[in-house]
Each structure stands twice: as structure tokens, then as C-alpha cells.
Amino acid sequence: MSPQLEMLKGTLDLMVLQTLEAMGALHGYGIARRIEQISGDSILLNQGTIYASLVRLQQRGLIRSEWGSSENNRRAKFYSITRRGSRRLAETAENWEQLSTVIARFFAAQKEPSR
Amino acid sequence: MSDALRAFFSRLQAIFSRTQLDEDFNEELAAHVDLLAAENEKAGMAPEEARRSALVRLGGRELTREIHRETRGLPFLEIFWQDFRYALRTLRRDARFFIAAVYIAGLGIGASVTIFSVVNTLLLRPLPFQEPHALSGSPMTTGEAVGYRHKPYRSTLSWSSARRTNRFPIWPRILRSTEWATAS
Numbered sequence: 001m002s003p004q005l006e007m008l009k010g011t012l013d014l015m016v017l018q019t020l021e022a023m024g025a026l027h028g029y030g031i032a033r034r035i036e037q038i039s040g041d042s043i044l045l046n047q048g049t050i051y052a053s054l055v056r057l058q059q060r061g062l063i064r065s066e067w068g069s070s071e072n073n074r075r076a077k078f079y080s081i082t083r084r085g086s087r088r089l090a091e092t093a094e095n096w097e098q099l100s101t102v103i104a105r106f107f108a109a110q111k112e113p114s115r
Numbered sequence: 116m117s118d119a120l121r122a123f124f125s126r127l128q129a130i131f132s133r134t135q136l137d138e139d140f141n142e143e144l145a146a147h148v149d150l151l152a153a154e155n156e157k158a159g160m161a162p163e164e165a166r167r168s169a170l171v172r173l174g175g176r177e178l179t180r181e182i183h184r185e186t187r188g189l190p191f192l193e194i195f196w197q198d199f200r201y202a203l204r205t206l207r208r209d210a211r212f213f214i215a216a217v218y219i220a221g222l223g224i225g226a227s228v229t230i231f232s233v234v235n236t237l238l239l240r241p242l243p244f245q246e247p248h249a250l251s252g253s254p255m256t257t258g259e260a261v262g263y264r265h266k267p268y269r270s271t272l273s274w275s276s277a278r279r280t281n282r283f284p285i286w287p288r289i290l291r292s293t294e295w296a297t298a299s
Contacts, residue, residue, distance in 0.1 A: 055183060
């Protein structure tokens with residue numbers, strides 16, 4: 001297993017949003033599992049932190065929740081992304097891509113011999 | 116509406132439905148632990164071990180609840196409210212102390228207000244006419260009657276001549292004497 005990544009602030013919220021956008025309605029456990037899988041287990045959450053993220057997103061009206069029934073027929077809360085959330089996700093994703101491209105370019109530049 | 120404003124109102128709302136939200140979250144967490152434990156069992160753990168491991172992966176039930184509560188509401192306000200109620204309970208238990216404290220505070224406030232209103236009227240506010248610095252006074256030294264209201268004609272004359280020769284600024288005396296007139 002690769003060493004765990006240190007998460008930047010706001011990253012988890014973004015991952016949760018993207019997961020809900022891609023997968024539709026999911027409960028907290030499903031979201032946590034999905035994030036771990038996608039990251040190739042380089043992100044191992046204290047799965048409880050997912051719930052803080054879910055509360056934050058819900059407070060901002062980016063996701064909504066409703067009770068439903070889980071795989072093992074237990075009552076569970078299912079979260080889904082709102083239209084506002086989708087819009088926000090698109091904006092933030094674009095920002096992230098630009099930022100990571102620039103950062104990557106910086107690291108690449110450092111390797112060239114100085115003249 | 117901005118994110119911050121939305122979040123604030125949502126947090127404010129959460130304060131008033133704490134019991135309901137706590138119950139909801141307990142159920143949500145229980146479901147999470149069950150699912151995780153079931154997964155662990157499928158991977159070959161003994162039921163008890165599976166459950167214990169699930170709680171570890173969660174990061175502890177109590178801690179998770181704590182974080183959830185802090186994110187959900189307005190911790191500062193809630194703590195303040197708790198302290199406030201605690202103070203009220205304590206005071207109710209010790210009613211005589213409470214009454215004495217209120218009485219002393221009231222007395223103090225009353226005395227301060229009284230003194231300040233006197234000082235404010237006499238020293239801080241300007242006198243109720245134009246150019247109060249031009250005010251001058253004249254002592255009535257003409258005999259029996261003291262005070263302008265009872266002045267006979269003669270003393271008025273002597274007063275007006277005195278006024279011409281014997282002017283002095285009234286400010287230093289205003290607290291000592293009530294006898295004054297505007298200089299024309």
C-alpha cells in the first residue's frame with residue numbers, strides 16, 4: 001500500500017461531491033468506501049470524518065439527504081447532489097485542474113539544468 | 116445566498132432541534148458500523164472482531180459524534196447558553212444571595228446615574244443662551260433686597276452702573292450664585 005496522502009483543506013468535500021455526482025444517491029459508508037477505492041487506498045479515512053464533510057456540504061445546499069433502506073435492509077441516510085452542488089463541482093473541478101497543471105509544470109521546470 | 120450565510124442559518128436551525136439531530140445521527144452511525152462490520156465478516160473476521168475493527172475504522176463513535184455536533188451547530192453559542200442556564204440554576208438555588216447582589220448592583224447604578232445627571236446638567240452642557248461666555252454677574256450690594264425679582268428702581272440703577280464698572284466673568288461663580296443676567 002502506498003503511504004497515506006496528506007489531504008489539503010477542502011479536498012474531502014470535493015471528493016464527496018464528485019462521488020455523489022458520479023454514483024447518484026449513496027449513504028455515508030458507500031461514499032467512504034468509494035473514495036478509498038478510487039484513490040487506490042492511498043487515502044484511508046477515519047470514516048467518521050466523512051460525516052463532518054456531509055454536514056458542511058448540506059449546510060451549503062450542495063447536497064441533500066433522505067432516509068432510505070440499505071443493502072442489508074437497514075434504515076440509512078442517502079445523500080445526493082443538488083443542482084447547485086453540480087454547478088459548484090464543475091467550477092471547482094476546473095479550478096483544480098488548472099492549479100494542478102500549473103503545479104506540475106513547476107515541478108517539471110525545477111528538473112531542467114540551470115543556465 | 117452565499118455559502119457562509121446558508122451555513123450560518125443551517126447551524127442556527129440545528130441548535131433548536133438537537134435531540135432529533137442527535138438521534139438521527141446515532142442511527143446513521145449505527146448503520147455505518149453495521150455495514151462496515153458486515154464487510155469485515157465477509158472478509159473472514161469473527162463477528163466480534165469485525166465490529167471492533169469497524170469502530171476503529173470509523174475513528175471512534177464518540178469522537179465522530181463530537182465532530183458531527185461541532186460541525187452541525189454553533190458550539191460557542193451552545194456552550195454560552197449552557198453556561199447561562201447553569202448560572203440561572205445556581206442563582207435560583209441561592210435566592211438570598213441573588214437578591215442581595217441585584218440590590219447592591221441597583222444601588223450602585225442608581226447612585227452613578229444620579230451623580231452623572233447632576234454633573235451633566237451643571238458642568239458638561241452649555242448654558243441655555245447664546246454666547247454664555249459673555250455672561251457677567253453683579254453682586255447686589257444695595258441693601259435690604261437681594262435678588263433681581265424684588266429690586267426697587269434705585270437698586271436697578273445702581274446695578275446698571277455697577278455693571279458698567281464692575282464686570283466680572285460669571286463662570287467661576289455660577290455654582291455659588293443664582294444671581295445672573297446676560298450682558299447686553
